[in-house]
Amino acid sequence: MTSKIVVNNIGSDTGINSVTFDSNIQRGDSNLHSTGLNVDNTFVHSTGIALGAGSTIGAVTGVTTYYGDGSQLTGIDATQIATGNTKIQTAASRVDTKVDNVGILTVTAAGANVTGIITATAFVGSIPLSHRNIIINGAMRVAQRASSSTANGYGDLDRWKHEYAGTNENPTFAQVSLTTSDTPYTLGLTKAVKITNGNQTSGLQASSQINFNQQIEAQDIRNSGWNYTSSSSYITLSFWVRSSVSQNFNGFVKTADGSMYIYPYETGTLSANTWTKITKSIPGNSNLTINDDNGSGLQVFAIAIYGTNMTDNSVTYNQWAGWASGSRSKDQANSWFTTNDATLEITGVQLEVGPVATPFEHRSMGEELLRCKRYYQRGYDYHHLNAQNGESDRWIRFQVEMRSGPTVTTAPTNSVSFAPQSQTVNGFAGNGSGNSHANFNLEWTASAEI
């Protein structure tokens, strides 16, 4: 039996807090029951659903279409929106996309991390896709001169200059091979430079110094893409370092044109015998001058140990300052310098345009060697003296055009004298003299280092 009550208001009586319906209240195909609002088909109301403050909507199921632009959604921090394999976690500014519950894309404030292959119609960024590393021989593979030396200047690894002073015993600079237990080795870096300290019985004197640096041609910085006068444009220096003695080390980058400027940094305290990757992002500065020529433009002192003649505790790290010889770093610790035969190893040096350090750019031996030969090359030629006058005029052509007319050494065999002259970027002339009919070999070197 059915009945019908027509009213315009149903309310609770005095002393009654709620009105309870024992069964569903149904309007058409929609009904309201104890589990919430159950709407079949389309729920239509002229103003939608209006809920009071503090209202809670439980699980929404069975809805095939949501209306509205969602622009008023707020307060969803610390929650997650997840649909199958995608999760947006706004509290940590994080987006994780997963396939088969394996993370593929993670976006955080530090950047986007993608596991897998990226394909796109174009890649546009501020970091060059190739030729990123402005440093030559950063992997320490090329050593045309020798694999080890105690020279003050250039003597072993190509392009790397080392200087020392105020020492009791000369430090040794050597190319060494890494092994599978070395972290850089696992990243494809099989060589390193190893600086072995001497026995510095006088300790770190005011004039003491040991540094390891590379001087980069100005035109290669000027044309690198780094807007070096803009504080929002960066270059980034990165390298691996391992010390046998725990210590905080220093280094700096310095310009060489106009009024010179220095950007000093520290490595932080290195754990003994532990490879550590150092990364320094360096902004441009409106005071910098870098010429478009073949002179020194930027000098990278990866590691520089100094006595107090060259240090000043007023130095501020990680910012540009006018160059002053006595202000290259704060006063330095002396633990490494005063440890006999302490070692310091460096490899994977990379200087690149952009605010972040990308993985080391590995280059073939052939390409790296050609780059080195712009600054240093050597040859071994066979000659024959003229029978009439016992002389031999020769023109030695370089394998690669050099940075400047080079300083040349010659070492002829068979008691022949051979003096080079007229050195140009392409070669040099020379006149050999000695016993007529003599054959001789001529070993020569040419250096156009900065």
Added chain:
Amino acid sequence: MTYNTYKKYKLTDGTLVTNAIKVPKTTDHDDLYIPFDEDNTDYIEYKAWLAEGNTPQEAD
């Protein structure tokens, strides 16, 4: 670096020219021949050495 001599060369027509600076052999290096090239860092150092009032010895 010590510059205790420089080298003069006689061209085939007999002209005597100076076109390189010689740094005699030491235990660290063979004879060095430095060109008069303004971009050569050894020549730049040589000029600085001259500016300090030093004088190279005459060639052989």
